[in-house]
Amino acid sequence: MKYSKLYSKTIKEIPADEVSKNAQLLIKAGFVYKEMAGAYAYSPLGIKVLEKIKQIVREEMNAIEGMEIIMTALQRKELWEKTNRWDDEKVDVWFKSELKNGTEVGFGWSHEEPISEMMKLYINSYRDLPIYVYQFQTKLRNELRAKSGIMRGREFVMKDMYSYSISSEAHEEFYKKTIEAYLKTFERIGIGEDTFLTFASGGAFTQFSHEFQTVCEAGEDVCYLDREKKIAVNEEVFTDEVLEQLGLKKENLEKVKTAEVGNIFNFGSAKSEELDLYFTDKNGEKTPVILGSYGIGITRAMGVLVEKFHDERGIIWPVNIAPFTVHIVEIKGQNIGEGEAQKLYEELLSKGIEVLWDDREDVRPGEKFADADLIGVPYRVVISPKSLEQGGIEVKKRNESEAKIMKVEEFVELVS
Amino acid sequence: MKYSKLYSKTIKEIPADEVSKNAQLLIKAGFVYKEMAGAYAYSPLGIKVLEKIKQIVREEMNAIEGMEIIMTALQRKELWEKTNRWDDEKVDVWFKSELKNGTEVGFGWSHEEPISEMMKLYINSYRDLPIYVYQFQTKLRNELRAKSGIMRGREFVMKDMYSYSISSEAHEEFYKKTIEAYLKTFERIGIGEDTFLTFASGGAFTQFSHEFQTVCEAGEDVCYLDREKKIAVNEEVFTDEVLEQLGLKKENLEKVKTAEVGNIFNFGSAKSEELDLYFTDKNGEKTPVILGSYGIGITRAMGVLVEKFHDERGIIWPVNIAPFTVHIVEIKGQNIGEGEAQKLYEELLSKGIEVLWDDREDVRPGEKFADADLIGVPYRVVISPKSLEQGGIEVKKRNESEAKIMKVEEFVELVS
Secondary structure, eight states: OBGGGOSOOOOSOOOTTOOOHHHHHHHHHTSEEEEETTEEEEOHHHHHHHHHHHHHHHHHHHHTTOEEOBOOSEEEHHHHHHTTOOSTTTOTTOEEEEOTTSOEEEEOSOOHHHHHHHHHHHOOBGGGOOEEEEEEEEEEOOOSOOOSGGGSOSEEEEEEEEEEESSHHHHHHHHHHHHHHHHHHHHHHTOSTTEEEEEEEOOSSOSEEEEEEEEOTTOSEEEEEETTTTEEEEGGGOOHHHHHHHTOOGGGOEEEEEEEEEEEEEEETHHHHHHTOEEEOTTSOEEEOEEEEEEEEHHHHHHHHHHHSEETTEEOOOGGGOSOSEEEEEOOOTTSOTTHHHHHHHHHHHTTOOEEEEOOSSOOHHHHHHHHHHHTOSEEEEEOHHHHHTTSEEEEETTOSOEEEEOHHHHHHHHO | OBGGGOSOOOOSOOOTTOOOHHHHHHHHHTSEEEEETTEEEEOHHHHHHHHHHHHHHHHHHHHTTOEEOBOOSEEEHHHHHHTTOOSTTTOTTOEEEEOTTSOEEEEOSOOHHHHHHHHHHHOOBGGGOOEEEEEEEEEEOOOSOOOSGGGSOSEEEEEEEEEEESSHHHHHHHHHHHHHHHHHHHHHHTOSTTEEEEEEEOOSSOSEEEEEEEEOTTOSEEEEEETTTTEEEEGGGOOHHHHHHHTOOGGGOEEEEEEEEEEEEEEETHHHHHHTOEEEOTTSOEEEOEEEEEEEEHHHHHHHHHHHSEETTEEOOOGGGOSOSEEEEEOOOTTSOTTHHHHHHHHHHHTTOOEEEEOOSSOOHHHHHHHHHHHTOSEEEEEOHHHHHTTSEEEEETTOSOEEEEOHHHHHHHHO
16 A cells, blocks of 8 residues: 555644543554544554454354354344343443334344344254354443543444353353464464453353453453463452462462453353243253353454554554555655665565555655654565665564665565 | 354244345345344345455445545534534434433434544645545434335445545546446446436535436336436436436336435535535645545345345345355265265365355255255255266256256366
């Protein structure tokens, strides 16, 4: 992509009420635009990052036989009344409105209810199970405060998966598979090292739910990490009894602020009983379906990445989810042909490498360098009279300070 | 994909209030699920079709330098008041709700206002123009009645593009390019022959807007077609004066029911003036930006396809947007090895051909054939003792009645 064609140029001014670091950087660098507190639009740069995160999540969910679907934002009152989650006293994040005929409707903040209701159409016998479905849904939540940028929004993208299993044992097996798939996902996104399987409070059916918490100063949770065992305990269940149960020793634990990037939960048969979701088992018995739910905050993960990977000059995207792999800075001069940068751009594109080319005229090199640092593409490549004189292009990684001169072929090999 | 793994099996019962043919067929065949009137969820099959339509639209919008973004559903009252479109008396499809502090918010039924407001951040000089942006947005519209299935929903996916140009001439040039891109898009989707560039009522700036109307009995519009000239006139502007102006003769026109699949519109400088969106031109003069808006109903297009391409047995998807290219019906028998269908399935997949394999046990051939017709994949391939005896597989196109025996290699060549 040519930078001159990109409307969302870097900007200096950010909204006065924007206190969150991730949103400040993303707005400045031109990835997002603040519509209102907790609701952000995504520019072509922002979409590229979001889609990369989504694609990694999609691949990992498909790998455990998840099937992608998409539910609706609009929600029916009667359905949510069945599980006692319509009342604002019970669920305080509903946005509600009404149809022309006065029928109340809600906007989806979660989707266990409608998906499970839908499954009543398709689940009759044990032969119809298991079913694993997921969606990338724009959730709407009427949060009292929304001050964490894209880490906690009133409107945000979540991957939510639901499993419908024949028994607790079958559920447990899939639940464990999902834990592995989640760890792999966070690894691929670039936060694997700092993301911990975390014991948190459970529900009617299980003592614990499991969260995936990423060490992050801007996070809203507090966890106790055992770095060696690679697990954590959310402070909400941090008792001597729990530690003993998990075989953890207080002296090995580290108290840190964290952001929840994923959460998995066993509903057992509770929701199925409320919604009347039963199947006929092998013996002809009517049996409630066992339900699990598995979330990953897609926009939140993007916010966490920015919080974790930035310096005073801007964002430092991990390679796997960077909007581009290479950012070409063109510096014109007397001995540089008109077409040199273009040639490089096209050569990299032809090798399947994603490139942002800062082709702007009348912009000083210093400004181009500052913008490259702010945007945070992993490789900055300068093509200038000086680099050509030295026999190539000047390559610098965003997270290193040393640049070096390389031949184009050498560089292509490096990033392929 | 194996049919046994797909939860959204064909069903016999459809919701009693579902009067629309497209929704009836899509529900029966397992592509959509009705959440409420005008709001449908999409199953793995439904998503596949939607994504194919979106991808064609995306490619054509990218080809005319459109850049993909995504705005928010949540809308600010103050913004829409500037253009006098907040009041329910002016716009009667708003869903509205409020934040915890009592601030009113709306849910996006259109996005000219927020996108243009955002552009004030990025447009200063003539050097920043033109800008072409588009999104695939889930629009929310509080329609009084919603009886056309996925052709007119309370919640639906639209591709909306906006152009920001320096002058009426520059605008006009892009507008014409978009017409070509739209015609190509509808051609690729499979409705090119029956889709007409249509003159419809304009606004403050232009006598006409342009619609893309597809001949369709279930449509809500009435148009007069000149099939030879490949243009149409919406009845809302059907006067002798207009016909003369367009050089059309009444006797050459055919009155038909149509569905609007696209609409393009010139706002001139009107909206920019209301929203204070100006740029500095080459002479240093403050000048309003010229705005165009260009919609394609993605879910509606899917509905139109079903309305146009079905018979008494089910849907007949055009090849380009079919969920799969091949539907394998496996019929077991004495002389058929266990692995024959699997071998065929894997061979086709390895050639990059999308396959649905009806691998169900204990289902009669007749039921499998009926389901294949209902789902509407372009090629049905039967592998059975009889077909193997005759030396291959039995291939039948969904829109033809004759089947023939082919060798696998022959078939692969045909569909590649």
